[in-house]
Amino acid sequence: MIRWFDVVFAALGLILGAPVLLLIYILGLMDTGVPLFRQVRVGRYQQPFTLVKFRTMRVDTVSVASHLASSSSITKLGRFLRKTKLDELPQLWNVLKGEMSLVGPRPNLFNQEELISERAARGVYDVRPGITGIAQVNDIDMSTPRLLAETDALMLRDLRLSLYFKLLLQTLLGKGRGDRVVR
Template sequence: MYIKVKRFIDIILSFIGLIILSPIFLILIVAIKLDSKGPVLFKQKRVGIHKTHFNILKFRTMKINTPKDTPTHLLRNPDQYITRVGKFLRKTSLDELPQIWNIFVGQMSIIGPRPALWNQYDLIAERDKYGANDIRPGLTGWAQINGRDELPIEVKAKLDGEYVEKLSLGMDIKCFFGTIINVLKSDGVVEGGTGSISKSEVASSRESISK
């Protein structure tokens, strides 16, 4: 039952977001075009509900010569590829704003597991164990407020499964406000590596957020 309510909430909030944030979209579009050559939007094939594929939308934060279909944290010296405006967009998570359209058309949800790259087979396989591939991926989710880029794949997938198990309005509200806090603190963003947070630190973080 909540899945239908969740989709209705996604449609309403994403529609409102597209209207209210349109001036910010315009400012960012101009800034990106003035900063570097290339398109304003970055499209990348990601895994959606039931492991279908879709193109996720982001504001472009990297130069056009960046290797494709490679997570940023797996690039050697990723800073060399990130534009000046891109650094600001990533730090503030404003690069994710175009995904409001992905939400509006039903490819994503506001809250859910972050969509894996089509070639992140290990993460996709781990999520299969918990049924995390059978719901719409999200703009943010339970794993994002419990470690984000720092999480090892098996821990990230387990947290995604925990979200699926506890799927409810209360859980979504907790993820939403937890995301706002993390963005303000710039927590969990790792450009050059992954898996640097220990499982004990993850457990500690989850315990503090759950209180």
């Protein structure tokens, strides 16, 4: 049932959000010259998939988890996109393709070995990763691997349609600050 909502909402988001997506893309061309960011992440069953987001950091920024990146790498447009979470919109394509869900554990990088171990031990990789989840709306990020894995596992244990819609609504209303970066 949740997959059905994922597909419907992702399709509607891409169709209705097309003008916003196009505007951000054009602004991104002017900001960095390369408005889309693609990165291989750990997906369901620990299989790799390519996540797509709007670029928020300079093109020459090293590919690390956000909490390890320097805030000086974030562009002015990127700050706005992160604050409003609009940088996540292209992931609706990942949801349509079946690589992600709207709600689930945020997909991590393959070099985040401690987080991979913590999540694997708790069965977090048995589901599709999500654009948002309980950790994101409660400001728990990948800088605390054990807490994040525990929070993800609790969310998955309790994930029903009511929690799914609650987390989507909280995200749309701006709850949570997004990924932390080094100041």
